[in-house]
Amino acid sequence: MRNEVIMRRISYRSYRWEVVYYEGGKRYRRRFVGKAGEDGAEAFRKQKQEELDDHGSKHDPITDEERRAVHSFREQAAAMEGTPTPPKLQDAVDLYFERAGIRKRSLTCSEIAESLKRRIAAEGRSEVHQSNVTYRLKAFTDKYGEWLACDVSREVIDDYLTHLGLAAQTVNNHRRILHQLFAHAIREGATSENPVTNAVKPKVVSNRTQILNPKQVAELMEKATDRLIPALAISYFAGVRRSEIERLDWADIDLEDQHIEIHAEKAKSAKRRIVPMSDNLKAWLIPHAQESGPVITSPAIHRNELQDLAAKISFKIPANAGRHCFASYHLAKHENADKLARALGHPDASLVYNTYSELVKPRAAATYWAITPPSHEKVTAIRNQSNAG
Structure with missing residues (x-):
């Protein structure tokens, strides 16, 4: 091996020991009178061996392959002149x-996903947000979970x-979570981009x-x-x-002060808010009110009953x-976007x-907020009205 320092016995004039080594592609030798002691051959051999070991292949001669690489670099650099x-x-x-180091310490996408979920939970994000992130990450890790994060490209x-x-919007929701995933991978040193x-x-x-x-809402409530x-x-x-109603407790x-409290841990935004209760909402809730307990005892049963209800009505229910x-x-009646944004738990009143x-007119809004159960004002009476405005 070229980086090995060799000590051997010789007989040359007064010298009895010789140390041979390679450095910078050249062969060197040094002769000594004695083997032991600070000035002896053994001490020098150890010192020189440590130096070469510390520098690795620094002092090895340039190989033909390395020389070709330098020539290739010069040619390509010349082509980029200017x-x-x-x-x-x-x-x-x-x-x-740098990239080799990243690859050496990189983690799989599944490992990064689990780390991100732990971070989100530690940050106190809402259960709804955590559930959403988990769902979208699973869709990706089911396919690319075993890939190293540094191997995932834009393509x-x-x-x-x-x-x-x-x-398109759903795809962008997945894209947003993936961007969050790889931003976390960068923080963890598992990838550079x-x-x-x-x-x-x-x-x-x-x-x-x-x-x-x-008229349609009245029919919905009646059935x-x-x-x-x-x-x-x-x-x-x-x-x-x-998602918040599914976590809501009575x-x-x-009902007395007419408001609903959405606790931070139950809110999508992870922020507590107070939602004012309209008179007609109070009228709908009073016959069913309880001191405590979930408003929806089983989300699965609730969703099945919603599907059954949709089959009974004469129109299609839009999303949300x-x-x-x-x-x-609410906006048509109160003309106050700030108040509405607070009730919705939305940070941007202008977007609201x-x-x-201008989706509905004031007369239609007045009819909407008058929808009450049969014990107050007959729902069927509103159903028979035309959509005023």
Whole structure:
């Protein structure tokens, strides 16, 4: 081995020991009178061996392969002449070992996903948010979980997103979580770049918000089962998200002071909010009120009953109809986007206004907020009205 320091016995004049080694591609030898002692051959051999070991192959001669690599670099650098920053061989070497180091300590996508979920939980994010992240991460890790994070390229992300077969907004929701995943991978030192940054991003066509008219909402409430009515009423007349209603307890509903408290751990935004209760919502809740206990005892049964209800009515229920109806009719009645945004738990009042303004007219809003159960004002009476305004 060229980096091995050899000590051997000789007989040359007064010298009896010789140390032979290679350094910088050249062969050296040094003679000694004696073997032991600070000035002896053994001490020098150990010192020189440590030096060569510390420097590794620094002093090895340049090989033919390395020489060809230098020539190749010079040729390619010459072809790039005139660029603002001329390439340097050291930069290429540094980049290679940086990436090699990242690959050596990289983690699989599944490991990064689990680490991200732990971080989100430690940050106190809501259960709804954690559930959403877990669901979207699983879809990705089911396919790429065993891949090292540093091996996932923009092309891989493009292929994954374009083959999801989902609506543009839903694809972008997946894309957002993946960007979060690889941003976490960078923090963990598992990769150096986020492959999602320049990945495909479907254009979302903004459609007009779909809502029900008062006659349709009245029919919906009339045909709902007793078990469905509280959740439906809270959705349509308080705008509470379905995921939040599924975690809502009767103890959070104050019929006397007329408000609903959405605790931070139950809110999508992970922030506590107080939702005012309208008079007609109070009327719908009173017959079913309890001191405590879940408003929805079984989310699965609740969703099945919603499907049964949809089969009984004469119209199709748009997505998020309850929340959209509440926001549209609330803004038409109160003309206060800030107040509505607080009730919805939305941080941007201007976005709320742009989304829900001018969807309904004041007369229709008055009819909507007059929808009450049969013991107050007959629901069927409202159903028979035309959609005023």
